[in-house]
Each structure stands twice: as C-alpha cells, then as structure tokens.
Amino acid sequence: MELLSTQHLLKEAYDPQNFRDIGHQLIDLLADHLEDAQTASKNVVLPYKAPEDELLFWQQHLQSSASPIDTFKTVLEHSIHIQDPRYMGHQTATVAPIASLAGLMSDLLNxxxxxxxxxxxxxxxxxxxxxxxxxxxxxxxxxxxxxxxxxxxxxxxxxxxxxxxxxxxxxxxxxxxxxxxxxxxxxxxxxxxxxxxxxxxxxxxxxxxxxxxxxxxxxxxxxxxxxxxxxxxxxxxxxxxxxxxxxxxxxxxxxxxxxxxxxxxxxxxxxxxxxxxxxxxxxxxxxxxxxxxxxxxxxxxxxxxxxxxxxxxxxxxxxxxxxxxxxxxxxxxxxxxxxxxxxxxxxxxxxxxxxxxxxxxxxxxxxxxIEVFEQNVNQLYDVTKDFANMISERSNFELLTLPEANILNFRYVDCKLEQDINEINTAIRQQLIEAGEFYIVQTTVGGQKYLRCTVMNPFTNKDHFKALLNEIENIGNLL
Ligand SMILES: Cc1ncc(COP(=O)(O)O)c(C=O)c1O
Structure with missing residues (x-):
C-alpha cells in the first residue's frame, strides 16, 4: 500500500536508496577508521572530555544541522578507539570487522x-x-x-x-x-x-x-x-x-x-x-x-x-x-x-x-x-608475558604478579619520600587518559592502587608497551 503523501517522513526513513547511499559512506568511514586505528596513526585513543562537557556537546549537536554521515563522523570522533593497539583498558573485544557487518545485518533484520x-x-x-x-x-x-x-x-x-x-x-x-x-x-x-x-x-x-x-x-x-x-x-x-x-x-x-x-x-x-x-x-x-x-x-x-x-x-x-x-x-x-x-x-x-x-x-x-580463536588467545596471552618482562626490567616499576592471561597490573614506584604511591599512580593514570594517547585502567588490590592493562588488540606490540612505559615515566617524573 502506498504511504499517504502527508507521511513523507516515513517514506524517507524507509527509502532503500537512502540506506544504500548512507551505508556505503558509513562503510568507507569505518574502513578508513580501521586503517588509522590499526597503525595507531591518530593522536588519540580516547578523545577525553568531562562527562558534563560531553553531554553539553550532544545537547548542542541535536540543535544543529548535520547529515547522517556527518553525525556518524562526529560519533566516531567522540568515541574511544578500541581498534587502536594503544587501547589496553577494559576487557572489550577488538571486534573482527566481519562480525560488525553481521551486527549491521542483525540490526536491520531485527x-x-x-x-x-x-x-x-x-x-x-x-x-x-x-x-x-x-x-x-x-x-x-x-x-x-x-x-x-x-x-x-x-x-x-x-x-x-x-x-x-x-x-x-x-x-x-x-x-x-x-x-x-x-x-x-x-x-x-x-x-x-x-x-x-x-x-x-x-x-x-x-x-x-x-x-x-x-x-x-x-x-x-x-x-x-x-x-x-x-x-x-x-x-x-x-x-x-x-x-x-x-x-x-x-x-x-x-x-x-x-x-x-x-x-x-x-x-x-x-x-x-x-x-x-x-x-x-x-x-x-x-x-x-x-x-x-x-x-x-x-x-x-x-x-x-x-x-x-x-x-x-x-x-x-x-x-x-x-x-x-x-x-x-x-x-x-x-x-x-x-x-x-x-x-x-x-x-x-x-x-x-x-x-x-x-x-x-x-x-x-x-x-x-575456529583456529582464529586459538590465534587470538595465544597472541594476546603471549604478548602480555613480553610486556611483564619489559616491566620487570625497569627498576622504577613494580609488577603485582606474573600474568597467566592478558591482564597485567603494575605500578610506578619511583616516588619521592613524601609522595603517596597510590596518589601518584592515580594521578599518572588520570593524566595519561586525559592526554588520550593511551588507554589503561586502574584497580585496587589489598588497598594499593595499580595501573591495569588488558591487552585485547592483536596489533599491540612491544613498541606500544615501550612507548606506554616511557610516557608513564615522563608523567611520573613531572609529578
Ligand atoms: C570474570 C568476569 N565475569 C563476568 C563479567 C561480566 O560480564 P559482562 O560485562 O559481559 O556482563 C566480567 C566482566 O568483566 C568478568 O571479567
């Protein structure tokens, strides 16, 4: 049945050609993002903003005019980039891109x-x-x-x-x-x-x-x-x-x-x-x-x-x-x-x-x-052991425990006498994520604050670990 002429919005919302056009643009946007992310070529993993500022941004965005593809671009710019190998935070999968296409299909078929x-x-x-x-x-x-x-x-x-x-x-x-x-x-x-x-x-x-x-x-x-x-x-x-x-x-x-x-x-x-x-x-x-x-x-x-x-x-x-x-x-x-x-x-x-x-x-x-799952587990678990070895070799860092999996806790211990080691590590992480070049989290074990990394990205390698440790040292020295 034809839609009534007054229902032009519904016609537009369900138009297959619109879907095709925007969809092609979106795939291009995401493929470019993947290329940038995998090579860590953008400045930031996390475009840090305080929660209230982020909310204000979107409240204003709603009032502005922007095409769907421009809106998608803006969402991307305001998102954390899990596909970037410098993301070593929460236990979130680095999604196989083909699975995200299945997600698109799932969402349309519903x-x-x-x-x-x-x-x-x-x-x-x-x-x-x-x-x-x-x-x-x-x-x-x-x-x-x-x-x-x-x-x-x-x-x-x-x-x-x-x-x-x-x-x-x-x-x-x-x-x-x-x-x-x-x-x-x-x-x-x-x-x-x-x-x-x-x-x-x-x-x-x-x-x-x-x-x-x-x-x-x-x-x-x-x-x-x-x-x-x-x-x-x-x-x-x-x-x-x-x-x-x-x-x-x-x-x-x-x-x-x-x-x-x-x-x-x-x-x-x-x-x-x-x-x-x-x-x-x-x-x-x-x-x-x-x-x-x-x-x-x-x-x-x-x-x-x-x-x-x-x-x-x-x-x-x-x-x-x-x-x-x-x-x-x-x-x-x-x-x-x-x-x-x-x-x-x-x-x-x-x-x-x-x-x-x-x-x-x-x-x-x-x-x-199914072997792809084995490769992923092996890659992430093995590279985390390399990371632990690198930390052990630096006297200004301390490992909590040797990793069995791809989760690693450590802390910066090169503090001056009067400094509280927990406060220093908390401040290091905050500065690190606000700078945005790396994303890691923190945890408290036995009342002590540790920097916590979960290596989830198969492209994360020793160069990224070295750069992360150097950056933590730089921040630590300045505190
Ligand atoms: C061991 C363990 N169990 C359960 C959960 C909760 O899983 P979900 O976030 O999928 O609800 C987590 C999440 O980090 C976890 O690490």
Missing amino acids: NGTGVFEMGPASNALEKLVTDLLSSHVGYDANASGILTSGGTLANLTALLAARKAKSKHDVWQDGHKNKLAVIVSEESHYCIDRATRIMGFGDDGIIKVPVDKNFRIKTTELENHYRKAVENGLEVIAVVGCACSTATGSYDDLEALAAFSKKHDLWFHVDGAHGGAAVFSEKHRHLVKGIELADSVVIDFHKMLMTPALTTALLFKEGKDVYKTFAQKAQYLWDSPQSEDWFNSGKRTFECTKLMMSIKVYIILKTYG
Missing part, C-alpha cells in the same frame, strides 16, 4: 530470536555455536547451551539453575524457605555477588573465600568456610570458580573445586567470561583443566573471542538443566512449557526478545575457521 519463527537462522545458529563451544569445553553430547546478553546475566542464569537443581525447596514455586548461599573466591567478579543478592540470599548468602599470593582461591580454606556456613544454618548450593578473575587474570584450580563440589553435592559453576576462551588454545588450555567437570560454564564471545558485545554463551553439562531454570507458562508463545524444544530459545533465557547474537560468531567461524 529477528527477535526468542521463538523459532522470530529468528529461524538465528536460533539454529545458536544451537550450532553453543554445541561447538560445548565440545571445546570437553562436554559430551548431553550438554546444551544458550546465548544471552552478557556475562552478568549468564552468571545469574547459571546460579538460578543451581538453585533449581540443589535447593531442598523449590524456590521458583514456593519462595524462600531456607537461607541459601554460594561459595566464591574473594576475587570473583562483582556480578556473582550481585546475582546472589538478586536471588534474595542477602549478605550471608555469598561466602567469599580468601585467595593465595597469586590471587587464586585458597582451596585449603573451602572445607572450613563450608562447615561454618552449615553450622550457621545456611544451605550452600553452589561453588563458583574464576577462569580467570577480572582484576588480576588468575585462574582458580578448577579440578580441586570440582572435587569439593562433588563431595558436598554442590553445583559447580565456572565463570569463564574472560578466560574460558583458553579452551580454544592448545598452548593455554592447561589453565582451565577441570572446566569439563563443571555443571555450567559462562564464556563471553565479546571479550576474548573477537565478537561485538553482548554475546555470551552459557553451557550446561546436563543439557536438560537449561530447560528447568525458567520453566513457566507463556501460552501465547509456545504450547507446552514442559517440552524441550531447543529452537524456542526464550524458554531457556532471561530475555524474551533477544538479539541475533549467533550470526556474529558464526560469520567469524565460517570465514576464518
């Missing part, structure tokens, strides 16, 4: 995925991708998985499954009758703590076990913490292992955690949001030894596996468990809440409408083969 007919390819590819990941984890054909919107939600979903499987009462049906608890390392990501609170476990419901000098959970402390919890009337349902931890990139002893969980009939969950990707690397797989013993595993494709955010896999060793978590009637969506139909992904995920995540992973696999 297939909701929750129900098979809303996303036929998307649902089938989700099964394919999660089955493939399951086999790399070391699960057998009983396993099954889902894709969901981020590690935070996936960890919550895993713990909901743990509660369903292990709690003496059916909390989903009857509400809380017992005080439930989960055992984790004190270095676990805050989303585990958040998940237990969302589930109503309260302060007592998250039992944090101390770590050793390499920031791995002290497995010798597990029994002791478990016993105390039981004595205090708690019903412990699960143990969560870090593979690896966020702050320091340390891998827990998963085999020991699995044995402990088995002994006490607890659910064993592995948060491999960042470092679970080691399952793809022959060289680094030893770090996740025992992951195949876990009841559930989370791995973010949007961290170590070159995929745009958010694309997270949650895998279950016993595939049937995945259907139990959200067992609920939604008559208008599917006929039977009991049937295990993998193709209606909304039965198994928190989301109703869900992004077409699977095609972003699938296009990487189909184009480059």
Whole structure:
C-alpha cells in the first residue's frame, strides 16, 4: 500500500536508496577508521572530555544541522578507539570487522530470536555455536547451551539453575524457605555477588573465600568456610570458580573445586567470561583443566573471542538443566512449557526478545575457521608475558604478579619520600587518559592502587608497551 503523501517522513526513513547511499559512506568511514586505528596513526585513543562537557556537546549537536554521515563522523570522533593497539583498558573485544557487518545485518533484520519463527537462522545458529563451544569445553553430547546478553546475566542464569537443581525447596514455586548461599573466591567478579543478592540470599548468602599470593582461591580454606556456613544454618548450593578473575587474570584450580563440589553435592559453576576462551588454545588450555567437570560454564564471545558485545554463551553439562531454570507458562508463545524444544530459545533465557547474537560468531567461524580463536588467545596471552618482562626490567616499576592471561597490573614506584604511591599512580593514570594517547585502567588490590592493562588488540606490540612505559615515566617524573 502506498504511504499517504502527508507521511513523507516515513517514506524517507524507509527509502532503500537512502540506506544504500548512507551505508556505503558509513562503510568507507569505518574502513578508513580501521586503517588509522590499526597503525595507531591518530593522536588519540580516547578523545577525553568531562562527562558534563560531553553531554553539553550532544545537547548542542541535536540543535544543529548535520547529515547522517556527518553525525556518524562526529560519533566516531567522540568515541574511544578500541581498534587502536594503544587501547589496553577494559576487557572489550577488538571486534573482527566481519562480525560488525553481521551486527549491521542483525540490526536491520531485527529477528527477535526468542521463538523459532522470530529468528529461524538465528536460533539454529545458536544451537550450532553453543554445541561447538560445548565440545571445546570437553562436554559430551548431553550438554546444551544458550546465548544471552552478557556475562552478568549468564552468571545469574547459571546460579538460578543451581538453585533449581540443589535447593531442598523449590524456590521458583514456593519462595524462600531456607537461607541459601554460594561459595566464591574473594576475587570473583562483582556480578556473582550481585546475582546472589538478586536471588534474595542477602549478605550471608555469598561466602567469599580468601585467595593465595597469586590471587587464586585458597582451596585449603573451602572445607572450613563450608562447615561454618552449615553450622550457621545456611544451605550452600553452589561453588563458583574464576577462569580467570577480572582484576588480576588468575585462574582458580578448577579440578580441586570440582572435587569439593562433588563431595558436598554442590553445583559447580565456572565463570569463564574472560578466560574460558583458553579452551580454544592448545598452548593455554592447561589453565582451565577441570572446566569439563563443571555443571555450567559462562564464556563471553565479546571479550576474548573477537565478537561485538553482548554475546555470551552459557553451557550446561546436563543439557536438560537449561530447560528447568525458567520453566513457566507463556501460552501465547509456545504450547507446552514442559517440552524441550531447543529452537524456542526464550524458554531457556532471561530475555524474551533477544538479539541475533549467533550470526556474529558464526560469520567469524565460517570465514576464518575456529583456529582464529586459538590465534587470538595465544597472541594476546603471549604478548602480555613480553610486556611483564619489559616491566620487570625497569627498576622504577613494580609488577603485582606474573600474568597467566592478558591482564597485567603494575605500578610506578619511583616516588619521592613524601609522595603517596597510590596518589601518584592515580594521578599518572588520570593524566595519561586525559592526554588520550593511551588507554589503561586502574584497580585496587589489598588497598594499593595499580595501573591495569588488558591487552585485547592483536596489533599491540612491544613498541606500544615501550612507548606506554616511557610516557608513564615522563608523567611520573613531572609529578
Ligand atoms: C570474570 C568476569 N565475569 C563476568 C563479567 C561480566 O560480564 P559482562 O560485562 O559481559 O556482563 C566480567 C566482566 O568483566 C568478568 O571479567
């Protein structure tokens, strides 16, 4: 049906030729950006502005006239450049460009995925991708998985499954009758703590076990913490292992955690949001030894596996468990809440409408083969060890610990007597990011401030590390 002549805006908004023209310009813009970024040829990684100034800029921009392509250019100029090898900040993937094209396709098709007919390819590819990941984890054909919107939600979903499987009462049906608890390392990501609170476990419901000098959970402390919890009337349902931890990139002893969980009939969950990707690397797989013993595993494709955010896999060793978590009637969506139909992904995920995540992973696999993930993990983990060696060779720097993964913490220690080392390192980072040439973050460990780098870009090399350390020294000398 023709649009009414008064609805000219709708005609313009959906015009295929407009889309083609702007789309071509956008791809050119982004390809130029990629070239600049990969060679670190622009002045800044982060065009730093204070939040209020950034907001004001956009408020004024809204009032100005600018074409779509000029607006895209401005967005680019005001964004942090993760494709630049001098970006060594948060654990955000350096996206394989082909996966971003899948993102464009996903956004236009907008297939909701929750129900098979809303996303036929998307649902089938989700099964394919999660089955493939399951086999790399070391699960057998009983396993099954889902894709969901981020590690935070996936960890919550895993713990909901743990509660369903292990709690003496059916909390989903009857509400809380017992005080439930989960055992984790004190270095676990805050989303585990958040998940237990969302589930109503309260302060007592998250039992944090101390770590050793390499920031791995002290497995010798597990029994002791478990016993105390039981004595205090708690019903412990699960143990969560870090593979690896966020702050320091340390891998827990998963085999020991699995044995402990088995002994006490607890659910064993592995948060491999960042470092679970080691399952793809022959060289680094030893770090996740025992992951195949876990009841559930989370791995973010949007961290170590070159995929745009958010694309997270949650895998279950016993595939049937995945259907139990959200067992609920939604008559208008599917006929039977009991049937295990993998193709209606909304039965198994928190989301109703869900992004077409699977095609972003699938296009990487189909184009480059699964070996590309191994190359990425090896490259990033190995170059981070080079970086650690370079830091060790400079007497004015101190490493927190040798890296197992691509996360590295260090600090500048060449301070004058009266200077506070924490304040100096905080000031160094602030000046560094405001100058914009490098992007790193900071973390606090044992009350001490450290500069924290996560090497996410396969183009980051020793020259970038050297330039970063020199720049930190320059700032440190001037402070
Ligand atoms: C170990 C770990 N778990 C979970 C998360 C949360 O993942 P997301 O940001 O995808 O929600 C992170 C994020 O940094 C993480 O490092």
